[in-house]
Structure formats: C-alpha cells, structure tokens
Amino acid sequence: MNRVNIRIAAAALLVIALMALGVASAALQAQNETEKPAQTAAPSGARSVWDGVYTEDQAKRGEPLCNAECTFCHGVKLTGGESAPPLVGGEFLSNWNGLTLGALFERIRLTMPQDTPSRLSRQQKADILAYILSINKFPAGKAELQQKTELLKEIKFEANKPKE
Amino acid sequence: MRGSRIAIGNLLLWLLALISTVATAQDRARDGEWPTYAADLAGTRYRPLDQINASNFNKLEVAWRFKTDSLGNRPEYKLEGTPLMVNGVLYATAGSRRAIVALDAATGELLWVHGEHEGARGAAAPRQLSGRGLAYWSSGKGGEERILYITPGYRLISLDAKTGALISSFGDHGAVDLKLNDDQTFLPDLTTGEVGFQSAPVVANDVVIVGAAFREGFTPKSMRNNKGYVRGFDVRTGKRLWIFHTIPKKGEFGYDTWLNGSAEYTGNTGMWTQLSVDRELGLAYLPIESPTGDFYGGHRPGNDLFGETLVCVDLKTGERKWHYQLVHHPLWDMDISSAPILADIMVNGKPVKAVAQPTKQGFLYVFDRVTGKPVWPIDERPVEKGNTPGEWYSPTQPFPSKPPAYSRNGVSIDDLIDFTPALREQATKIVSKYHLGPVFTPPVMSQIDGPLATLTLGTAGGGTNWPGASYDPETHILYAFACNACLTPLGLVQAPKEVSDMNYVAGTAGQKVQMRTGPGENSGADSPLPSRSRQAPPAAGGGGTYGPLNIDGLPLIKPPYGTITAINLDKGEIVWQIAHGETPDLVRNHPALKGLNIPRTGQTTYNIGTLITKTLVIAGDGQVTTTEEHPRGAMLRAYDKATGKEVGAVYLPAQQSGSPMTYMLNGKQYIVVAVSGGAYSGEYIAFTLPSQDE
Numbered sequence: 001m002n003r004v005n006i007r008i009a010a011a012a013l014l015v016i017a018l019m020a021l022g023v024a025s026a027a028l029q030a031q032n033e034t035e036k037p038a039q040t041a042a043p044s045g046a047r048s049v050w051d052g053v054y055t056e057d058q059a060k061r062g063e064p065l066c067n068a069e070c071t072f073c074h075g076v077k078l079t080g081g082e083s084a085p086p087l088v089g090g091e092f093l094s095n096w097n098g099l100t101l102g103a104l105f106e107r108i109r110l111t112m113p114q115d116t117p118s119r120l121s122r123q124q125k126a127d128i129l130a131y132i133l134s135i136n137k138f139p140a141g142k143a144e145l146q147q148k149t150e151l152l153k154e155i156k157f158e159a160n161k162p163k164e
Numbered sequence: 165m166r167g168s169r170i171a172i173g174n175l176l177l178w179l180l181a182l183i184s185t186v187a188t189a190q191d192r193a194r195d196g197e198w199p200t201y202a203a204d205l206a207g208t209r210y211r212p213l214d215q216i217n218a219s220n221f222n223k224l225e226v227a228w229r230f231k232t233d234s235l236g237n238r239p240e241y242k243l244e245g246t247p248l249m250v251n252g253v254l255y256a257t258a259g260s261r262r263a264i265v266a267l268d269a270a271t272g273e274l275l276w277v278h279g280e281h282e283g284a285r286g287a288a289a290p291r292q293l294s295g296r297g298l299a300y301w302s303s304g305k306g307g308e309e310r311i312l313y314i315t316p317g318y319r320l321i322s323l324d325a326k327t328g329a330l331i332s333s334f335g336d337h338g339a340v341d342l343k344l345n346d347d348q349t350f351l352p353d354l355t356t357g358e359v360g361f362q363s364a365p366v367v368a369n370d371v372v373i374v375g376a377a378f379r380e381g382f383t384p385k386s387m388r389n390n391k392g393y394v395r396g397f398d399v400r401t402g403k404r405l406w407i408f409h410t411i412p413k414k415g416e417f418g419y420d421t422w423l424n425g426s427a428e429y430t431g432n433t434g435m436w437t438q439l440s441v442d443r444e445l446g447l448a449y450l451p452i453e454s455p456t457g458d459f460y461g462g463h464r465p466g467n468d469l470f471g472e473t474l475v476c477v478d479l480k481t482g483e484r485k486w487h488y489q490l491v492h493h494p495l496w497d498m499d500i501s502s503a504p505i506l507a508d509i510m511v512n513g514k515p516v517k518a519v520a521q522p523t524k525q526g527f528l529y530v531f532d533r534v535t536g537k538p539v540w541p542i543d544e545r546p547v548e549k550g551n552t553p554g555e556w557y558s559p560t561q562p563f564p565s566k567p568p569a570y571s572r573n574g575v576s577i578d579d580l581i582d583f584t585p586a587l588r589e590q591a592t593k594i595v596s597k598y599h600l601g602p603v604f605t606p607p608v609m610s611q612i613d614g615p616l617a618t619l620t621l622g623t624a625g626g627g628t629n630w631p632g633a634s635y636d637p638e639t640h641i642l643y644a645f646a647c648n649a650c651l652t653p654l655g656l657v658q659a660p661k662e663v664s665d666m667n668y669v670a671g672t673a674g675q676k677v678q679m680r681t682g683p684g685e686n687s688g689a690d691s692p693l694p695s696r697s698r699q700a701p702p703a704a705g706g707g708g709t710y711g712p713l714n715i716d717g718l719p720l721i722k723p724p725y726g727t728i729t730a731i732n733l734d735k736g737e738i739v740w741q742i743a744h745g746e747t748p749d750l751v752r753n754h755p756a757l758k759g760l761n762i763p764r765t766g767q768t769t770y771n772i773g774t775l776i777t778k779t780l781v782i783a784g785d786g787q788v789t790t791t792e793e794h795p796r797g798a799m800l801r802a803y804d805k806a807t808g809k810e811v812g813a814v815y816l817p818a819q820q821s822g823s824p825m826t827y828m829l830n831g832k833q834y835i836v837v838a839v840s841g842g843a844y845s846g847e848y849i850a851f852t853l854p855s856q857d858e
Contacts, residue, residue: 076675083242085842090717090750095788095842097749098796103843111238159749 048156049101052141054130059140062131065124069113078135088135093159101145102153105129109149122147196828198249201297201364202632203825206506207440209634211826214778215833216853221780221802221812224851227834228272232294232846235259235279236689242821243838243846244296244362244630244771249827254836255311255325256848257294260689262316264298266328269829272850276328279689280339282317286690288356289316290379291436294846296630296822297364299372300325301399310334312372312399314361316690318342320374320397335402342374342395345404347413350390359390361436363630366448368441371405371479372397373448375435381458381497382624382670383663383677384432389456392434396448396482406482410434410452410470417484418469423556426464432456433471437630438503440519441479442533449506449519449533450475453499458624459607459654460495460668465556467492472499474521474529476536486536490521490529492558495550495606496654497624498525502632509640509733511539520635520733522644524627525603526571527564528731540566540736550606552656554667561604566736570729571646572721573622574602581715581722583757590715595619598653610655610673617655617672619713621721625650631773631823634781636805641739642731643781643805647770649721651713717750718757723765728774728781730808740808744772746789746799773823775835781805784820784837800824800837800851814851818844 047053066078073084080086085095096104108125111117120128126145134140146152195212203209216224233239236259247256247267254269263279286292298313302325309325319341322334330338343350343357350357359376366373376392396405410433412418419427433455440449455464455471472491477484491498504521511518519533530539544560572579577600580591599608599615608618620626626647633644657671664677671677713720724743732739745767751757769786776782785798798820799813822838832852840846 089714090754091748091787094749094790098790099843107241107843111241117238160753 047154048158048162049133049138050158050161051155052139053101053143053155054133054138054140054145055143056134056140058127058130058144059134060131062127062129062134065120066128066131069120070128073114078132087132092136096157097159099157100153101129101155101157102149102151104157105152106149197251198247198825198827199300200248200366201246201299201438202440202503205366205368205441205443206637207438207503207632207635208505208637208776209632209774209823209825210636210776212638212778213826213828213833215828216777216826216835217779218802218804218811220853222814223853224814224835225854227270227850227852229850230256230258230265230267230272230274230848232258232848235263235265235277235294236261238689239845240293241840241842241845242293243840243848244822245294245838245848246297246364246773246823246825247836247848248298248300249825249829249836250300250302250309250325252829253325255298255300257296257298257313258848259294259846260292262292262294262313264311264313264323264328266311266325269827269834270832272848278321278323278328278330280315280317280319280321282315282319282690284690285317285355286315288358289318289360289690290358291360291362291377292316293362295362295364296438299365299367301367301370301372303400310399312365312367314342314363314365314374316360316362318360318376320365320372320402322399322402333401340397340402346393346395347407347409348391348393357390359392359434363436363438366439366441367399368443368448369446369479370399372399373439373441373479375437375439375450377434377436377453378432381432381454381456383659384457384666384669385663386665387456387463388429388665389431391431392436392453394435394450394477394482396479405480408450408475408477408482408484410475411455412469421467421469423465426466430456430464430468433468436499437501438632440503440506442506442517443479445517445534446479447485447533448477448479449504450477451500451502451504451521453501454494454497457666457669458494458497459670460552460656460666461493461556462552462554462667465493467558468494474500474504474519474531476519476533488529488531488536488538488542488562490523490527490562491525491604492561493556495555495557496525496604496620497652498523498622501629505633505635505642506533507635507637507640507642507733509539511734511736518733520633520642522628522633522642524624524629525573525622526569526627526646527573528567528570528633528642528644529562529564530566530733530736538564540564547604548601548606550608552607552609552668555606557606567731567738569603569622570644570731570738570741571622571627571648571727573626574605575600575619575621575651575721576602579621579721581718581720583718583722583760583762587715587718587756591720594713594715594720607654607656609668610657610671612673615655617653620652620654621648621650623654624652625770626652629770631771634774634776635733636776639805640733641805642733643774643776644729644731645744645772645774645783646727646729647725647768648727648766649719649723649725649768650770651719651721653713716754716756718754719751719768723762725768726766726772726786728783728803728808730781730805742803742808742810744783744801745769745785745787746791748787749789752789752791769819772820775824775826776805777826779805780811781808782824782826782835784816784824784839786819788819788842798839800835816849818842818847821846
C-alpha cells in the first residue's frame, strides 16, 4: 500500500470511528433520557388494582369461600392471626405494594389454604382474591378477575392510588 | 551428659511451643466456625470476628444464595433456620421437608441432601416446616463427624456429616423414635399423638438433649394432653441416658404443686426452645414452657412446677440441681421462649458464674448458675386476683429488682399511640372496652358490653421470643431484641363441648370459638392428611389475635414498636436502647401523620435474632418496606455495639426470618441469614466483602 492509500485508509478509519462515536453517544443520551429505575412489576402503561379488575358479583361469591377457608388462620375479620398476616389494611397493602396481582395469586394458588392448597379451584381462588380486593376498597369493574397467572402479572398492586 | 540435657530441654521447649501454636491455631479456627445453633453452648450468638466492621459493612456483597423451594413438595415461606459451619461446610435445615443440606461454605454449592419422608406421622405434626436448626458432633480432630436433628414427626436422626448417610449404629438405622421410651403413652396413637419439635437439639459432652413442643395453647381441645418431658441420649448410640419429668410423677418433687392430682392429666409443659450447657460444670439449663391451657388454669390449680420454670440439671444424669419458677400458676403464655445465656460476670467486684434468662415479659432474670441463687433480689409481690369461675390464682409473682424491664409489660393509657392528641383520644376510646393493668393482670371473662378482654403486652408475642438474646463475653453486655408493641387481648369464653372439654378457652364474646393451629401446621411436605378435620364451624371465629386493635392500620401502642436493648450484666443496668427496624410503610405514609417528623419506630415483629461480633450488633428487619433509600425489601443492619448507633445496612429482598450467623473461611468473613415471608419463599443469603476490600 502506498502512502496516499494509507492516509486515505487512516482518514476513512477516523471518519468511521467518529461516526461510531457519534452513534454511541446518541444512543447513550437516548438511554439516559428514557432510563427508569429497575422495576420488578408490570411494564409501564399496564393496569393496576385501581382500574376495576374484579366484579362485585365475583367478590360476593368469594366472601363465603373466604370465611370458610381464610378466617381460620387469618382471623375473623382477616386482620391477622399468630402466624398468619392480615389480609386487609395497611400491613397487607405494605406487604404486597410494588408487586403484581400475579405474585399474590400464585402465593394463594400454590400454598393456600395451608393444609390443602389443592382443595380449591383456580376459579374459587380468583373469587377469594376478588373479595380480598373488595374489602381493601379497591374499586370493582366490569370484568371478572383474570385467572391466568401471566395475565395477572400485568396488573400492578399499588397501595396508593396512582396520580392521574 | 550436660549437652544431651540441654538438647532434651530444647526439644521439650520446642515441643511446648509447637503444641501451643497448634492450640492457638485451633482456637482461632474454632473462633471462625459456628459449630452449634447459638455459636456456642452458652447461647451467646457471638464470634470475635472483625474483618466485617463499620468501615466496610455497606460494601458487603452477596457471596451466594440458596433457595429452599425444592426441599419439599411446596415452597416454604417461614425459613427460621440458623446454619452451622464446621470445616468449610455449611449445614442447615431447609424447606417444607425439613431436609438437611450441606453446602460448600465459600460458594453455596450443594454437597448433599437428606430428607425423611414420614407420611401420616409428619402430616399430623404440630410443628412443621424447616425449623430452627440442627446439631453437629465430632468424636475428635480427624475423627467421626455427625449431624443430628429432630424431624417434624419427632424422630432424632443422626447422619454422617461428610455424606449425609444415616448412621446405622445410631438408634434404629439412624433414627430414634422420640415418641417411644418417653415414660408415657402418646395419645391417641403414635401417628397422630400430639408432640413434636422445631428447635435444634443440643450436643454437649457426647450427650444429645431433646425437648418437646405442642400446638399453640390458646384453644386446647382438652385439659388432658401429652406431656413434654426432656431427655438426654448417648450421641453415638442413641440410647436414652436420662429423662426429666417437667410435670412431676407421683412421689417426685413438685407433684403436689398440681392440686387435686392435676399433674396426672395435664400436659404440655415441654421445652420447645433452645437450651444452654456449661460443659465444665456438667450442667444443662432447661427453659420450660406453659402447661395445658395458656390462659385458663382452673383444671390445674396450684403453682404447676415446672411450668414456666428455669431448671438446671446434670448433663449426664438429668438430675435436677436447682430450679426457679418465673411465673407461678401460668396464665399469660409467658413460656420461656429462648436459650438462657451463660455469662461469667463481675458483680460488686466478685466473679459470678451467672445465667441470664430473657423472656416475653421483658424481664431478664439473672441467677448464679451453680447455686440458682438470684444475683439481684427477685421479690415476690402481690398481683391482681382475677374472677374467672373455677380459676386458681397465685397471690404473688416474682419481680426481678435488676435489671429494669427492657420491654413493655402491662398496658396503660400512657402506652397508647400519641402522634397526635386526636389519635390518643381515639385510642383511649377503643381501650375503654378492655381491662388494662400492669404485668400479671389476669385474663378476664369476655363480655359483649365490656371488658372484651385484658389487653396485654409482654405475653404471647411480646418481648423476646425464640431467637433469644445475644451476649458479648468480653464486655459482659447482653443484647436483647424485643417486640415492644405486640398487643394480645386475653379474653376467655366458654368453649362448646365439641370444641374443648376445658371450662374456658381464649375467645371474644359474641364470636364462635376458633381452634388455633401450631406454627406451620398442615403445611409441611407430608401434609395434607385426609383424616384431619377442622374442629370449629367455619363461621366467624374469635379472639386472641394481634390484628384488630389499630386505628386505620396504625398500631394502638406508641413506638418504639421493636427494640434492641444493651444490658450491662455486671451492673444490671440498661446501657442503651434503640428502635430496630424501618418505620413501617403504613406509618410512614399515613395521611393522619402527614407533616409530622416521626423518628424511626421499629417494627412489631417478634422473631428477630441478633448476632454479635467484635464491634457490631447485626440484625435484619422483620418486615419489608419501600423507602426512598431502597426498593421493596428489608435491611440487614449493623450497629456499633458500644453505642447502638447504626453504622451500616445492606439490602435483603425479604425480611429476616432466621437469626444471622457468621464465620471465617479461607481468610474471608461471611454472614449468612435466612429470609422469607409474604411473596418471597425461603432463602439463605451469604454476604462477604468484595475481595479487594478485606
């Protein structure tokens, strides 16, 4: 390669390098502008427990089920027992704040009631969850609570109503 | 001749130096290990390590993590274990199986697992899940090594520590059936007869000591129950060496403290928590729990020895040397909940071999552990007499004069929430329906128009519970975590005959009596058991829960909700006390408290254990919070042990559910803690410093 060619090649390399740098910097800038703190819950724009994710009828179905299955350990008014946390009120909201309905549903589905989790069907557990949401004053809506875990994971559990 | 004498002299000196070097190295190695549940047999939870200290605690990184989900047929959300570390191997209980795992202590790699499948017997166990720990025994340096633990179905298992294999020469092919050879017949049968265990057995001088546990005593099915005797077994063979009758048999000392022959049928009165041992003195210190019926004792009139009593027995023979009953005729579920701590202290210039017992009632009872004599006077003082029909009341109860109570017992208006005058007024109105009083105020018959119950602190969930306290043998300071706001209403109702044959059980007027289950009951890997049926009708049950007494979620009792207290045992004085645990979200974010600057409140959890090192007190939060400093999680905190000032904190993804431990391995210090709860299934997390920061 003669000297001129080397210079051209070097210049070309330099241009390419500069372009690469420019692209990288633009990308970095873009990333910095849109970067959010790490989230463990649903992607932004997804629904939350404040969006009417269960129906009143469903909660009504869940109430006698809950009384039969949950109050034994969680207390007569679901305010907690010796080894069982409350299912209503501030402590319950704090325990699940920031997670998803899917996480809560899975916990109920897999391990509750403690002696025989398999005794209740997925539908029944969804009804119980609807009742629990209702006594915590989350609003009812037009559609029943989803039963599929992957869909429930799209619904964020927020203790406080998100600002409009 | 002279030359050879010098040569021999030099040789001897050289040998001596060698021996002492080896001995020191062994001591150092032992200082870096954690060979028993509480670090040592004195119950101190202390290691003289300081590689991790105030200057670098915040830099701790996760070295490895071990989830316990697969050790059983369902994940576990109540991992309470403290692992052991010996010879570079970490041993722990894990999972709904209560399996034993051996991990490489540097990397967390699984080396072996052992699980006992106990079928119906495991399913019927009153105390399930992975429990609090296990024991290690060795026949000597380079000799045999074994791991011993007690299964949910109440069998004592001995495993080869290197392989996890059952020791065939121990008991029956590696297992001693603890429901046998217990000087009683477990009723109704061996499979379902109520007795179990969830703490770690203790091994000392080749003796394994085993206690007994039962269901919670709020609503017993019957005034009759199996008894919780304590036994010592030969660690090599499993042969029973001795038994101590916590409820005396006819003719034994203490039998007549159970009037009307009630010692014949009353049960419980076991030892469900850790014990401590003084190997040199050859003495074991047994903390005994409540007799049948936590809150009603009409079927067991009398002082009920050895219920809620600290008993000192001979390690080899089980012979009682001395005892001290902390509560006469127990009615408050003040079962002695943790290991007594053996401390060599200096009182008024004189050395005392002491034993200090932390409790739920916030009293620390300190005795000479040789003679049983209280170090500072314990006064018998008159207490309020109750009026439950048929009940027997002790006219007096023991009150330690020193140290002062380190957590709340009894409830008064002054203990109520006072963030604002309005909240205090609301709280006063709520408690007007309850009977209030100082420690040892008796439970009351629950009446719809009031009193609904006696409101209590320092009973069932109060003060120091199973994790116990910790002790620094260098400074003679004892550190005790306590729940300072764990409110329990003690109301009694008549029990329907189909629920219980006792006259009265815990309950609230107007609500159906609800049977209470044991911790983890029916949730172990051998559950469910088809034959087990609910005792109570499914309609609203009642009473005795912590929950209902709050104002819009705010605790009825004012902060601090949970504390760590440093007590100087030489002087019997409190040195410092801090609130431990982040202010709960519901308090921090509460609209009624907007604009108020509220100092850290601590948390109302009862199950936090502390770890002491050369410079730090270490404990994690018992509840998760979401703050500006950290996303949803809990913090493992380090405090300067001299002052109580927080000097560091690292993030945990869930609350501490087992007490932390520490060890040195290959020149690095590790801290391991169990976390679990709510949405997070059980996990052991190991922390260490980044390599370049040692």
